[in-house]
Amino acid sequence: MTAEILQSFPEGGVAIVLGASGGIGAAVLAAVKASDRFAAVLGYHRRSVPALELTDEASIVAIADQVKAFGQPLRLVFDATGVLQGEGAAPEKSWRQLDAAQLARAFAVNAIGPALLMKHFLPLLDRDGKAVFATLSAKVGSIGDNHLGGWYGYRASKAALNQFVRTAAVELARQRPKAICVALHPGTVDTGLSAPHAKTGLDVRTPEAAAASLVAVLDRLSAAENGGFLDYRGAPLPW
Numbered sequence: 001m002t003a004e005i006l007q008s009f010p011e012g013g014v015a016i017v018l019g020a021s022g023g024i025g026a027a028v029l030a031a032v033k034a035s036d037r038f039a040a041v042l043g044y045h046r047r048s049v050p051a052l053e054l055t056d057e058a059s060i061v062a063i064a065d066q067v068k069a070f071g072q073p074l075r076l077v078f079d080a081t082g083v084l085q086g087e088g089a090a091p092e093k094s095w096r097q098l099d100a101a102q103l104a105r106a107f108a109v110n111a112i113g114p115a116l117l118m119k120h121f122l123p124l125l126d127r128d129g130k131a132v133f134a135t136l137s138a139k140v141g142s143i144g145d146n147h148l149g150g151w152y153g154y155r156a157s158k159a160a161l162n163q164f165v166r167t168a169a170v171e172l173a174r175q176r177p178k179a180i181c182v183a184l185h186p187g188t189v190d191t192g193l194s195a196p197h198a199k200t201g202l203d204v205r206t207p208e209a210a211a212a213s214l215v216a217v218l219d220r221l222s223a224a225e226n227g228g229f230l231d232y233r234g235a236p237l238p239w
């Protein structure tokens with residue numbers, strides 16, 4: 001059954017979801033597939049063929065090559081990858097817990113990996129009509145909104161991601177004025193990433209509910225929002 005969503009995108013073309021094995025990524029892939037808008041909807045993750053490993057640029061190139069081979073305009077790239085903490089490590093509560101290897105891991109996956117996705121996918125976005133690159137950031141990556149502290153590596157790597165989005169959006173506007181590059185905050189969502197830190201009292205939503213609201217934001221996006229940092233309702237967040 002097809003759903004009347006994503007109708008603001010021109011009909012046809014390719015949509016891809018990166019990190020499609022994750023809680024939010026799998027739900028967004030299902031939501032985009034439920035739309036009749038795109039000729040092909042593809043999901044990639046660390047066990048797909050080709051596989052996506054953010055710390056291996058060649059894996060990103062292989063996916064970009066597969067997308068190009070479709071010979072159809074690239075309309076939507078949704079990046080749902082990310083890590084809160086490395087293997088066996090908890091997010092830092094104090095500067096005493098800062099660890100160079102863990103920080104490097106957070107930056108590699110949360111900031112540098114998505115920057116390389118921008119390098120290889122922004123040039124493939126169609127020049128005619130709406131095309132979107134959206135990456136999942138997090139409200140805790142906001143510097144202006146940081147009143148609680150803690151989670152140093154996650155916060156800092158998401159702030160770096162936001163700066164990559166903003167910088168790439170400026171270049172994108174020059175080359176593809178109708179295309180849009182944004183960072184999105186999905187809200188608190190019940191996934192493997194958030195589960196160890198779920199606190200009662202927080203508004204925790206299902207991946208399906210989060211995906212429905214994120215897809216609605218994608219549908220409402222216009223070129224005026226290129227370079228934005230928006231929450232799952234489409235409201236701008238402070239940098």
Ligand SMILES: NC(=O)c1ccc[n+]([C@@H]2O[C@H](COP(=O)([O-])OP(=O)(O)OC[C@H]3O[C@@H](n4cnc5c(N)ncnc54)[C@H](OP(=O)(O)O)[C@@H]3O)[C@@H](O)[C@H]2O)c1
Binds near residue numbers: 021022023081137
């Ligand atoms: N859940 C929340 O409450 C929440 C709140 C704010 C922001 N976010 C953001 O939303 C995004 C998705 O989070 P989620 O909750 O859906 O988490 P998740 O279920 O843990 O999914 C994370 C995804 O990232 C992939 N990934 C991790 N390291 C990777 C690497 N080196 N190369 C390629 N892919 C890699 C995972 O692949 P594997 O399956 O192979 O591990 C998985 O597909 C993240 O950026 C997160 O920071 C989530």
